[in-house]
Amino acid sequence: HEQFVLHYQPIVRLRDRVVIGHEALLRWQHPRRGLLSPADFLDVVLDSEYESPITDWVLAQACFDASKMPAGSRRVTVNVSSVQVGRRDLPHVVGRCLNESRLDPGELVLELTEDRLLSRPDGAELLANLHSLGVYLAIDDFGTGYAGLGYLQRFPSIDVVKLDRSFVQSLGHDAISENIIRSMVELARSSGLQLVAEGVETEEQAALLAELGVPHAQGYLFGRPAPALEAPPSDSVGA
Ligand code: G
Ligand code: MN
Numbered sequence: 001h002e003q004f005v006l007h008y009q010p011i012v013r014l015r016d017r018v019v020i021g022h023e024a025l026l027r028w029q030h031p032r033r034g035l036l037s038p039a040d041f042l043d044v045v046l047d048s049e050y051e052s053p054i055t056d057w058v059l060a061q062a063c064f065d066a067s068k069m070p071a072g073s074r075r076v077t078v079n080v081s082s083v084q085v086g087r088r089d090l091p092h093v094v095g096r097c098l099n100e101s102r103l104d105p106g107e108l109v110l111e112l113t114e115d116r117l118l119s120r121p122d123g124a125e126l127l128a129n130l131h132s133l134g135v136y137l138a139i140d141d142f143g144t145g146y147a148g149l150g151y152l153q154r155f156p157s158i159d160v161v162k163l164d165r166s167f168v169q170s171l172g173h174d175a176i177s178e179n180i181i182r183s184m185v186e187l188a189r190s191s192g193l194q195l196v197a198e199g200v201e202t203e204e205q206a207a208l209l210a211e212l213g214v215p216h217a218q219g220y221l222f223g224r225p226a227p228a229l230e231a232p233p234s235d236s237v238g239a
Helices: 038-045 051-067 090-101 123-131 149-154 165-169 175-191 203-212
Strands: 004-013 019-030 034-036 075-080 108-112 136-142 160-163 194-197 216-218
Touching: 004 051, 004 075, 019 038, 019 051, 051 075, 051 090, 051 108, 090 108, 090 123, 108 160, 123 136, 136 149, 136 194, 160 165, 160 175, 165 175, 165 203, 175 194, 175 203
Parallel strands: 019 075, 075 108, 108 136, 136 160, 160 194, 194 216
Antiparallel strands: 004 019, 004 216, 019 034
16 A cells, blocks of 8 residues: 655764765554554564565665665665575566666665574575675674674675674673674774674764774664655765
């Protein structure tokens, strides 16, 4: 019923807060219940007959929206489950979305959101196939649950690590979070990975992350998820 919408949250370069891209986040504009977040309905969608059509729609819409954004901040990140990564036709779907929107493959990031890839013997090959399209691959919530160092070792196609917000939010409260982030900066640098800190909410966190050398960040401080037309068109947000 065309009740799905995508909201976009900016990802910034910490040094000067220039917007380098956006993460597309699915929302359901429900006629009676209002705007619903994935947490409210994703358990019905995942592993159901709806998952593939919704993924196809999200990919097409995100590529289309990104193609309208200013060059330079056009990069768009889409969340993709392991079941979707396992679809034989996903490279074809992604290729078609890129062609139809004329988005450059390097402007699309597929963000891997959970763990079932690890148990698939063909996981690395599936990612390599997607990677060969020229799109970037990111791992979400890095450092918690499944998304640990083993994931990087197992899947060399990964380009971007998104550091879980729990590390950012305990910055300033414990020394270990700061040490973990410092080590992550070093690991990312030496391994050629891009690093994005998630869940940045305060100026103190932003300042500390910048000091620790984290290149990119995302969070309410820089912008809340918002409909495409309201996503900041300018080249800088925040203070
Ligand atoms: O798992 P993933 O990192 O993709 O989750 C994205 C979700 O995190 C979105 O639904 C978004 O609304 C939420 N989010 C984005 N920025 C922040 C933030 O600064 N703080 C918190 N607590 N949540 C955030
Ligand atoms: Mn995500």
